[in-house]
Amino acid sequence: MKLLTHFMLIGALAIAGASHAQDYKRIASAGGDITEIIYGLGAGDRVIAVDSTSGYPAAVKDKAQIGYVRGLSAEGVLSIAPDLLIGADDMGPPNVIDNxxxxxxxxAIAPLGQGGDRVxxxxxFVGETLGLQTxxxxxxxxxxxxxxALADQVDALKTKPRVLFILSMRDGAPIVGGAETSANDIIELAGGVNVGEGFSGWKPMNSEALIAANPDVIVMSASHAENMGDDGAVLDRADIKLTNAGKAENLVKMDAMLLLGFGPRTPTAVAELMxxxxxxSH
Incomplete structure (x- = not known):
C-alpha cells in the first residue's frame, strides 16, 4: 500500500488548475504516447494526421502521415493545414518547430516527466491544450x-529479478537501457532490478560487463528482436549463454510503444512485464 497514496496524490495534483485552450478541429499529433492520450480523451475525430510512432489505436492507420516525431518537416506538416501540432517532448527538430x-x-510540446508519473x-497537458480537462x-x-494497485502487487513480491533491456545491436554490441531511461522506469515499476542502473542513458555493453551483470531476464521490443532474426540471434551469443537469462532462454519480447511509450496503456505494460x-507470482 505504500505507493497508493503516492499515485493518488500525483493524480490529484495534476488535475488541479487549467490553462486557456482553443477548440482545435484539425490536429496533427507527433508521438505515439500523445496520440493515444488524445484518443483516450475521446478526441480522435479531431486528429487529421499522425507520425510514424503512432500505431495505436487502429484508427490512426487511416490518418495522414507527417513522418518521424524527431524528424518532421515544416512543409510536410503545413501541407495538411492543421490548426494545432501537438507532440512528445522530443518532437523536432528544433529549427522545424521554430519555422x-x-x-x-x-x-504544443509535452513536458518530459519521470517514471510512471510522467503519464x-x-x-x-493534452487535456488542458484541447480544453478537455474533465x-x-x-x-x-x-x-x-x-x-x-500494481504498486501494491510489487510491494508484495519476495524477489526482484535482474533485468537487461536490449534496445538494439550496434557493431555487435547490445545497446542497453541504463538509469534515466524509459526502460529503467518500466523495469522498476514491474518489480525488477535494471542491471544497467549503474550508468545513465542508452549505451553499448561489452561482453565482459554483460556476463558480470548476469541478468535473469532479457527484455527487447518485438520489432527490434524481429530485425535481429530469431531468438537464437540473441540467446546464442557466447556472452549471453553464460548468464542466467541465457541458460534459461529467458527472452521477453513486447510491443515497443506499449512498453516504453508511457501513455494510458502503461498499466497494461507493467502488468504484462510483471x-x-x-x-x-501469479
Missing amino acids: LRAANLDV VTKIK RADELIADYSAKMA HHIHPH
Whole structure:
C-alpha cells in the first residue's frame, strides 16, 4: 500500500488548475504516447494526421502521415493545414518547430516527466491544450488507481529479478537501457532490478560487463528482436549463454510503444512485464 497514496496524490495534483485552450478541429499529433492520450480523451475525430510512432489505436492507420516525431518537416506538416501540432517532448527538430511557429501554427510540446508519473503529466497537458480537462481528470483517476494497485502487487513480491533491456545491436554490441531511461522506469515499476542502473542513458555493453551483470531476464521490443532474426540471434551469443537469462532462454519480447511509450496503456505494460519476469507470482 505504500505507493497508493503516492499515485493518488500525483493524480490529484495534476488535475488541479487549467490553462486557456482553443477548440482545435484539425490536429496533427507527433508521438505515439500523445496520440493515444488524445484518443483516450475521446478526441480522435479531431486528429487529421499522425507520425510514424503512432500505431495505436487502429484508427490512426487511416490518418495522414507527417513522418518521424524527431524528424518532421515544416512543409510536410503545413501541407495538411492543421490548426494545432501537438507532440512528445522530443518532437523536432528544433529549427522545424521554430519555422512552424513562425508560420503562425500553434505548436504544443509535452513536458518530459519521470517514471510512471510522467503519464499523469502528459494527460494533464493534452487535456488542458484541447480544453478537455474533465475527461483528463477521469483518465488520470483511472490510470492512478490502476498503477496504485500494481504498486501494491510489487510491494508484495519476495524477489526482484535482474533485468537487461536490449534496445538494439550496434557493431555487435547490445545497446542497453541504463538509469534515466524509459526502460529503467518500466523495469522498476514491474518489480525488477535494471542491471544497467549503474550508468545513465542508452549505451553499448561489452561482453565482459554483460556476463558480470548476469541478468535473469532479457527484455527487447518485438520489432527490434524481429530485425535481429530469431531468438537464437540473441540467446546464442557466447556472452549471453553464460548468464542466467541465457541458460534459461529467458527472452521477453513486447510491443515497443506499449512498453516504453508511457501513455494510458502503461498499466497494461507493467502488468504484462510483471507476468513475464515474475512467472511464479501469479
